Structure formats: structure tokens, C-alpha cells
Amino acid sequence: xxxxxxxxxxxxxxxxxxxxxxxxxxxxxxxxxxxxxxxxxxxxxxxxxxxxxxxxxxxxxxxxxxxxxxxxxxxxxxxxxxxxxxxxxxxxxxxxxxxxxxxxxxxxxxxxxxxxxxxxxxxxxxxxxxxxxxxxxxxxxxxxxxxxxxxxxxxxxxxxxxxxxxxxxxxxxxxxxxxxxxxxxxxxxxxxxxxxxxxxxxxxxxxxxxxxxxxxxxxxxxxxxxxxxxxxxxxxxxxxxxxxxxxxxxxxxxxxxxxxxxxxxxxxxxxxxxxxxxxxxxxxxxxxxxxxxx
Amino acid sequence: xxxxxxxxxxxxxxxxxxxxxxxxxxxxxxxxxxxxxxxxxxxxxxxxxxxxxxxxxxxxxxxxxxxxxxxxxxxxxxxxxxxxxxxxxxxxxxxxxxxxxxxxxxxxxxxxxxxxxxxxxxxxxxxxxxxxxxxxxxxxxxxxxxxxxxxxxxxxxxxxxxxxxxxxxxxxxxxxxxxxxxxxxxxxxxxxxxxxxxxxxxxxxxxxxxxxxxxxxxxxxxxxxxxxxxxxxxxxxxxxxxxxxxxxxxxxxxxxxxxxxxxxxxxxxxxxxxxxxxxxxxxxxxxxxxxxxxxxxxxxxxxxxx
Numbered sequence: 386x387x388x389x390x391x392x393x394x395x396x397x398x399x400x401x402x403x404x405x406x407x408x409x410x411x412x413x414x415x416x417x418x419x420x421x422x423x424x425x426x427x428x429x430x431x432x433x434x435x436x437x438x439x440x441x442x443x444x445x446x447x448x449x450x451x452x453x454x455x456x457x458x459x460x461x462x463x464x465x466x467x468x469x470x471x472x473x474x475x476x477x478x479x480x481x482x483x484x485x486x487x488x489x490x491x492x493x494x495x496x497x498x499x500x501x502x503x504x505x506x507x508x509x510x511x512x513x514x515x516x517x518x519x520x521x522x523x524x525x526x527x528x529x530x531x532x533x534x535x536x537x538x539x540x541x542x543x544x545x546x547x548x549x550x551x552x553x554x555x556x557x558x559x560x561x562x563x564x565x566x567x568x569x570x571x572x573x574x575x576x577x578x579x580x581x582x583x584x585x586x587x588x589x590x591x592x593x594x595x596x597x598x599x600x601x602x603x604x605x606x607x608x609x610x611x612x613x614x615x616x617x618x619x620x621x622x623x624x625x626x627x628x629x630x631x632x633x634x635x636x637x638x639x640x641x642x643x644x645x646x647x648x649x650x651x652x653x654x655x656x657x658x659x660x661x662x663x664x665x666x667x668x669x670x671x672x673x674x675x676x677x678x679x
Numbered sequence: 680x681x682x683x684x685x686x687x688x689x690x691x692x693x694x695x696x697x698x699x700x701x702x703x704x705x706x707x708x709x710x711x712x713x714x715x716x717x718x719x720x721x722x723x724x725x726x727x728x729x730x731x732x733x734x735x736x737x738x739x740x741x742x743x744x745x746x747x748x749x750x751x752x753x754x755x756x757x758x759x760x761x762x763x764x765x766x767x768x769x770x771x772x773x774x775x776x777x778x779x780x781x782x783x784x785x786x787x788x789x790x791x792x793x794x795x796x797x798x799x800x801x802x803x804x805x806x807x808x809x810x811x812x813x814x815x816x817x818x819x820x821x822x823x824x825x826x827x828x829x830x831x832x833x834x835x836x837x838x839x840x841x842x843x844x845x846x847x848x849x850x851x852x853x854x855x856x857x858x859x860x861x862x863x864x865x866x867x868x869x870x871x872x873x874x875x876x877x878x879x880x881x882x883x884x885x886x887x888x889x890x891x892x893x894x895x896x897x898x899x900x901x902x903x904x905x906x907x908x909x910x911x912x913x914x915x916x917x918x919x920x921x922x923x924x925x926x927x928x929x930x931x932x933x934x935x936x937x938x939x940x941x942x943x944x945x946x947x948x949x950x951x952x953x954x955x956x957x958x959x960x961x962x963x964x965x966x967x968x969x970x971x972x973x974x975x976x977x978x979x980x981x982x983x984x985x
Contacts, residue, residue: 416779423776424790427851431793433816434805449819492701505695506688515702518710522908522963524939524956526713528720528949532727533713552705583694612798614911619944630800637804638921644808651801658796666789669796670855 431655437648438462445644461649465636468646471653473625474632478657481546481617481628482610488551489606494595496553497561498587502573512562518555523615531619541622546613550606557602564598565591601668604661611658629654721954726947738954748955750930751938754839754913758934759906762843766850766902767895773850774857788858792851803915806845807832817844832916835931842912842932853898860894861887889979896974900967907963910936935959 432452437445438461440454465471499505500512534545568591576586592599617631627635633654637647662669696703721738723731742748777788794802809815810831818828829837868886877885888895913934917927922945926933939959943952 416781420776420779420781420784420787423773424787427791427794427848429816430805430809430848433809434801437808446814448813449822450814450816492705495698495700496702499695499698503691503695503698505691507692507695507699511695511699511702514706518706520904520963520967521710521714522904522936522956522959524908524936525717525960526710528943528953528956529713529716530709531943532716532949535727549705549709551701552709553702555702558702583698587698608796612796614799614915615940630798633798633800633804634915634918635921637918638923647804648808651804654801655797658798659793662789662793662796666785670785670788670792 434648434651434655437644438652439649440645442645461645462653464646465650465653468639469632469636469650470625471632474627474629475657477543477626478611478628478630481543482607484543484547485550485610486603486606488547488549489554489557490599490603492551492553493558493602494561494565494592494599495587496558497565498591500558500562501565502568502570502587502591503583512559515555515558515562519559527619534620540620541626542620543626545620546610546616550610554602554606557605560605561595561598561602564595568594597668600665604665604668607661608658629657717953717956720950721957723950725949725953727949728947731950734950738951739958741951742954742958747930747933747938751933751935754931754933755907755909755935757839758842758846758909759903761839762846762906763899763902765843765847766853767899769847770850770853770857770898771891771895773854774861777854777858778861788855792855795849795851799911800915802845802848803912803918806841806848807916810841810844832932833928835927835929838916838927838932842909842916845912845916846906846909853902856894856898857891860891864890892978893980896970896978900970903966903970904963907959907966908936909934910940913937914940 433450436452436454439457439459441456441458441460444451444454444456496515500508500515530545531540534540539545572590572594573586576590581589612630613628614630614634617628618634621627621631624632624635633650636650720731722733722735724734724737725731773791777784777791781787809817812818812828812830812833815831817831821828831837831841864887868890869882872882872886913927913932914924914937917932918924924937926937935955936959939952939955942948942955
């Protein structure tokens, strides 16, 4: 709890407020160092990954470990591109993530609208059902769903991975519903009196208003599809259909403990998510905060 | 559509249903039907190639005799009981740090959040490397601090802490949620407490903690559920070959969901796996209800919230 202590002292209007500036400077420095140290804890593993990716085996297997290779090499990356159809995996993953986002955007806001802006009797019970489905362990539905897709001949294809999103993602329905609740009803009422249809109101008033929430929801869906491991593991068998996650998984399965190529592949598999994150950072962080507080 | 203002409750219901129809259809196909089917399978012997045969409660009875089942359950509960409190405590402490008036906070927040968007597979192998007994950074730093340097993934007693460590790396999301929560605490409360001479711990204990308690309840529930279903992290940390994960030394790292997956897709015991899934479901439900019930004693809902 020492960490909390540092924080709580800010803004403490104690009688000892006027201290020599040296003391104040020390306090400011302490704050900087502690935040910096926190961030470093989370970033350090990436630094280790990055440096290992550029190391030769001699450097990798040297104790104590160092972040700076004595000799930089691209050998590991060459090995990855030699053995893994990286672009193919990237494309496969983008298709799955893209279609999931598309499906979610078609369906989830509609359901969220029904749960927030149409006063109907089923609203409350349906909301409870949406929330209850978030609690159901995926393991319960995993086996029957596999058997269902297997029966339809859809295993070893992307259909089982993208189809559910077209019917709404419960967590995101809930998040969008929370957002839509804050859209003023007057706006909708005025349009209704003018004779606009519900679909029209939804399309030309509500959706534009909900833009930031939709972007956040899209990012969440994208990242989930992007990082998903269990579903591609269950459904994809052909190496040509692998996602990045499963591609890396099978690469490890074959090359076991060759850390250089493995870390090089990890770096490559991290970059796309990183690029996305840099561009949409405020939606990530803003969305997490907004989605959590009811 | 008709130009009249919506009046009839019936018409409203139809509209509501129409807009909700994607979810209603989806829930029927992807949730209700599979849940019912899973319940039926759990009473059968089913290997995918022959039609299921009814065996009554056999699967459930067999679970009671299955050492690996108990081992996996024990491991999972251990991870939950250690991982959840650590997640909550570290997230609250970290959120306070990220709330300090320091330049560059948006960057620090982004860096803390970053691990959560990296594919778990990357995280899994990265941590295997960091936890490498001889060449990994974790033991290197422990050595600098003159702490013991365990063989993380080779000793039965250290496998589970290794999993928790890897999971703690991705708590940035929870931390950001807490950051939003502590920013929401009304400043007047702190000012009043200061006039009363409350020190930092008293301020945290009597103002911050009660005010953020609804968030804590929600985060505890979400984190508990996540730990009870933990699969990918232990699977990757103990992966030996393609489609093969050992579960660690003496199966000290096999999780409930991992054993369930093996039963379903490796041993093709679909009935047994379904029964295990139902036990997990009921366990999750029971723990969630206990948490909700206990929350009456420690969660405070302010009058200005709904």
C-alpha cells in the first residue's frame, strides 16, 4: 500500500504545506519515478522480446541476460519468413477480425437500441438475459456448437469464428446500451412526431450520435477476434487457414525452444496490434473506463 | 411506417422485438440450444463417431473418482484465490499512480494497457522466455535482489505462481477502470476529511474504498469468472508439441478448462466434458451469488448513483 500513500498526499492541504522547495522537488521526482517504474514493469517484457529477436544464439544463451545484443542480426526474422507464410496468416486474421467487426456493427447497435430507446415490455427481462449470457462459461456451449458446425460441414472454415458476431456480442450490446441511454429522448420524440420511422430514426439520428461508442465497440471486437486462441484452435485444421495466433502456436510446436526465431515471430505478430493501438489509443482507454462504470 | 405517434403497447413490443431480433435469434442458436444440448450430452457417453448413449449420472460419478479432475479443480481454485486479490490490489495501487499529477500520464496509461491487446499466444511464449531459469530476466532480477531463483516451470510449487505472474501482466484494463473510478470520487469528500485531519490511510479507507466499492464488486466478479475459465495461459506455458500440453510438472499447472478441453477434443469424451462444463457453470454461478450476497455488507451505493 506504499504506492497509495504517495498518491494520497497530493493536494493535502496540511499545515506543513510551505516546505523548502528542495523537498517539493524531491516529492515531484518521486512521483515521476514511481509512475515511470510502473510503466516499465509492463513494458519490460516487450523490450526483452525485441532484443532477443535481434540476437544470435550466443547472445541469447548468455547469463546474465542483457537487453543490448553484442551483435545485431536479422537471421531470426529471415527464419520466420522462410518457415511461416506470415502474410497469409496476417490476411486470414484480418479477414476474421474484419468480418467479426462488420457483423457486430450490423447487429449490436440494433439490439442496444431496442434495449434503451424503444419503450416496450420486454426491455428489462431482455437486458437481464443479455447480462446473464455474459456469465455463461463458453465451455458449456463449446461442445454442442462444435458438433453443430461439424454437422453443417463448416469446421475448418472461418464461418464458426465470424458468424456469432452477426447476432450481437453481449458485452458490447450492454456497453452500447449504456451509451445510448444518455442520448436525449427529445431528439427521437421530435423525429417521431414528424413521422420518421423507427429504422430511420435509428439510422440517421442515433447511429451518428453513437459514433464514439461504435468505434470503441469495433475496436474491442477487433482485438478479441485478433487475439482469440481457443476458437481458431478448435475450428481451424489447415495450415493455410491459420490465424497469426495459431500460426505462432504451431511454429512453437515445431521449433520448440528456439528462442530467437520464436521472439522474432512474436515481434512480427505484435506489430499490427501495436499500430492499431497507436492510432486509436484514446478510444481504447476511453472505452475501457466508460464500459466499466455502470 | 405509419405516421401516427407510437401508442399501442403491442406495436411497441413488435418494434422492440424486431430491433432485438438479431440477439434473440443468436441467443437461441448459440446459447439456449447449446446449453440444453450440453445438459443432455452430460448424461451420455459420446465419442463423436457413434450416437450418444444414455448413461445417467455416470459422468458425474466418474468425476468424483477422477484424480486429474480434482487436481485441475484445485489448481484452478488456487489460481483464483491468489490471482483475484492480487489483481484488485495491484490495480487499485497502480490506478492511484496513474492518477498522479505527472506529465506524460497518457503515455504511461497507454504503456500499462498495451499488454492486454497483444495476442495471448505471444504473451505465453514471451513469459516462458522471461521465466527461463538460467537466461530469463525474472530470475536475473530476483538474483539482484538476493531472492530465491525458482525453476518456475519445472517445479510443481512454482508453476501456478508463474501463471498468476503472466496474468498480472495483463491487468492494465482493470487498472484503467479503477483510474476512471477514483477520478469520480467527489473532491469535497477529501477536502472535508482533511479538515478533520485524516491521514492518507484513513482517507483511502473511509472515502476512496467505499466510493469505488461498486466497481470493486464488478471487477471481482469478472476476474473470478475469468480465472475459473482460465485456459490459454496454462496451456501455452506447458505446451510441449502441437496440440499437446503437459499440464506442467506433476500436472501442477493443468487448469479445469484445460482438462475439459483435453477430454472433449483430445480424448473425444464429449459426454464427460459436457458434464465437467456443467459443474464449472454451477460453480461459477454459486461463487457469483455468494459474492453478490456478501456485497450487501461492503458495497456502498451513493445516493447520487442509480
